[in-house]
Amino acid sequence: MTGTGGHPGASGRPAAQKRPAWVVGGAIIVSFVALLWLVEITDALLGHQLDDNGIRPLETDGLSGILFAPLLHSNWEHLIANTGPALVLGFLMTLAGLSRFLLATAIIWIGGGLGTWLIGNVGAPTYHGVVLETNHIGASGLIFGWLTFLIVFGFFTRNLWEIVVGVVVLFVYGSILLGVLPGTFGVSWQGHLSGAAAGLLAAYLLSGPERKTRALRRPVRPPSLNT
Structure with missing residues (x-):
């Protein structure tokens, strides 16, 4: 066996370049969206049995739904409605940095799911005074979290580009924030609200380095002395 020494690119071929962050994002x-479609195809073939694995509020065995609910959709219309916002908002999220995107998504996914588990029965229909069991599924909670993150993150970091992104997102998608209010039957406003709250929390936590740097740059005022 023979080998060759030298630095990368010594053979005359250009060294491999790192792919731009926006391409990776x-x-x-x-x-991720392709995974959502693959899951829905599988679910349809199984007679929508997978949908039973959503978040069932205040039930111990419903906690596992926190992990699975964003991947499940009740029908094709539900998935199609979430596909566009997921592609656009998800991509914009990656522009804040892939590590921040992953951490924010984890906070929204888990935090929003836990919030839905806690309040998911609020306003649920009742039968003879007994609250009927609800099952929350869909990626909209995650989408609402991404939406609120994008809107407020720039104001926490004071980054001009991120502020512009937030304003544009608010202008284009702001109207869907009404989905955090009780309204349409069969729509999980509780999941939307929990996801949005988790997005705010993620934006605050992940803007910590910029907020700390800004605080250190503030001039220290000399103490006033009375005479």
């Missing part, structure tokens, strides 16, 4: 989001 776009690939991640497209792959």
Whole structure:
């Protein structure tokens, strides 16, 4: 066996270049949405048995739904409605940095799911005074979290580009924030509200380095002395 020494690119071929962050982010989001469609195809073939694995509020065995609910949709219309916002908002999230995107998504996924588990029965229909069991599924809680994160993150970091992104997102998608209010039967406003709250929390936590740096740059005022 023989080998060759030298530095990368010594053979005359250009060294491999790192892919731009937006390309990697776009690939991640497209792959995630493709996973949602693959899950729905599987669910349809199984007679929608997978939908039973959603978040069932205040039930111990419903806690596992926190992990699975964002991947499940009740029908094709439900999935199609979430596909566009997931692609756009998810991609914009990656522009804040892939590590922040992953951490924010984890906070929203788990925090929003836990919030839905806690309040998911609020306003639920009752039968003879007994609250009927509800099952919360869909990626909209995650989407609402991404939405609120994008809107407020720039104001926490004081980054001009991120502020512009937030304003544009608010202008284009702000109206769907009404989904955090009780309204349409069969729509989980509780999941929307919990996801949005988790998005705010994620934006605050992940803007910590910029807020700390800004605080250190504030001039220290000399103490006033009375004479």
